[in-house]
Amino acid sequence: MRFVIPLIIFLTMVIFLGIGLKLDPREVPSPLIGKPAPAFELPQLADAGKRFGKDNLKGQVSLLNVWASWCVSCRQEHPLLVELAQKNIVPIYGLDYKDSREDGMAWLSRLGNPYVLSAFDADGKVGIDWGVYGVPETFVIDQQGVIRHKHTGPITEEAWQKTLLPLILKLQKEGSAA
Amino acid sequence: MKQGLLVLGLALALNAQAVEIRQFEDPAKQQIYENLVKELRCLVCQNQSLADSDADLAKDLRTEVYNIIQSGKSEQEAIQFLVDRYGDFVLYNPPLKTTTSLLWLGPFALLLGGGAFLWRHAKRRSAARETEPSLTDDERHRLQELKKKIEG
Numbered sequence: 264m265r266f267v268i269p270l271i272i273f274l275t276m277v278i279f280l281g282i283g284l285k286l287d288p289r290e291v292p293s294p295l296i297g298k299p300a301p302a303f304e305l306p307q308l309a310d311a312g313k314r315f316g317k318d319n320l321k322g323q324v325s326l327l328n329v330w331a332s333w334c335v336s337c338r339q340e341h342p343l344l345v346e347l348a349q350k351n352i353v354p355i356y357g358l359d360y361k362d363s364r365e366d367g368m369a370w371l372s373r374l375g376n377p378y379v380l381s382a383f384d385a386d387g388k389v390g391i392d393w394g395v396y397g398v399p400e401t402f403v404i405d406q407q408g409v410i411r412h413k414h415t416g417p418i419t420e421e422a423w424q425k426t427l428l429p430l431i432l433k434l435q436k437e438g439s440a441a
Numbered sequence: 442m443k444q445g446l447l448v449l450g451l452a453l454a455l456n457a458q459a460v461e462i463r464q465f466e467d468p469a470k471q472q473i474y475e476n477l478v479k480e481l482r483c484l485v486c487q488n489q490s491l492a493d494s495d496a497d498l499a500k501d502l503r504t505e506v507y508n509i510i511q512s513g514k515s516e517q518e519a520i521q522f523l524v525d526r527y528g529d530f531v532l533y534n535p536p537l538k539t540t541t542s543l544l545w546l547g548p549f550a551l552l553l554g555g556g557a558f559l560w561r562h563a564k565r566r567s568a569a570r571e572t573e574p575s576l577t578d579d580e581r582h583r584l585q586e587l588k589k590k591i592e593g
Contacts, residue, residue, distance in 0.1 A: 268558075288487060294528040361497070387501055394526040396484035396498055 293394050293413045300327075300402070300410050301392040308359050308367050308381035315382040319356070320404055324434045326355045326427075327402040328378070329390065331362045332370035334398040340417035341374050347423070348377035353431050357381030360390045360398050403430055406438040460495065463507050474510045477519055478503055482531050490533065 295301070304316040320327070328344065330337040348355055357378035359367040364383060371381070384390055393402070396415075403412040412430055414422060465471040475492070481502070483494035491499050491506070502523065509519040520532070529535045537545050576584065 291484060291530045292528055294525060387498075391501060391505060391526060394528075396527065 305382040308383040332366040344377040361387040
């Protein structure tokens with residue numbers, strides 16, 4: 264009987280520490296989820312004369328992937344993006360974040376270009392508006408231009424199968440029903 | 442010893458250079474800016490404030506805060522700018538909400554729980570002391586005798 268209270272305290276601590284181990288401190292919930300995507304207007308990466316803005320995303324479910332040629336994890340993620348682009352499930356747009364135009368272009372021609380279009384965010388201002396804090400980041404945007412999900416860090420096969428793909432299919436169905 | 446101090450001094454000087462210096466013409470604005478960047482958390486190196494962090498993003502965010510304060514907007518507006526984009530996570534002093542209630546009230550709950558436990562424990566002990574059987578006159582007499590014998 265004497266050991267009941269210490270045992271309860273011990274078990275409570277084990278439970279909380281266990282939860283703490285499972286949490287990823289890099290995963291900061293974005294306040295932008297469920298809100299319209301922040302407006303932006305940027306030159307395209309491939310052609311400085313052409314613009315890329317929020318309107319390009321309208322009317323379809325899309326992914327906006329924030330990347331940079333200097334970003335190591337982006338390189339790790341890249342083959343999966345190329346593979347997804349070939350499957351043609353959802354258009355993937357790129358936001359080349361704090362990069363140089365030459366480096367970004369060279370990166371795409373060397374490793375393949377999964378993006379329908381890439382916007383070029385040289386000073387990272389649009390990145391700040393989107394709450395970007397660590398590339399790569401991927402946003403799921405619905406037909407109405409509302410951000411529905413954010414994935415921080417490289418997309419893994421598991422994250423794609425378990426979270427992103429089901430959400431995209433669900434949003435596409437919602438859109439065609441409406 | 443002297444050399445050690447010199448090296449230490451140089452190291453500190455280099456360290457201080459890690460974060461750029463921003464000057465305001467208005468000392469009141471300067472004060473607001475300096476307080477703000479100490480209270481805002483860097484998202485890249487999460488245990489550092491914007492003021493301490495050498496991360497690229499922290500530098501960009503300091504620039505944003507600088508521009509907001511420089512343009513004459515209030516401290517609240519600068520905080521709101523960051524909270525809109527990065528959430529309450531950027532605040533070292535988060536507001537009391539349902540999602541942060543455990544953070545704010547948890548310590549008080551622990552204090553209350555601990556206090557209640559101590560109080561009960563102390564009460565039980567004093568109760569135990571009161572019910573301790575006291576010595577009879579005969580026993581007390583024997584005790585005195587024994588003490589005398591030992592002390593010689």
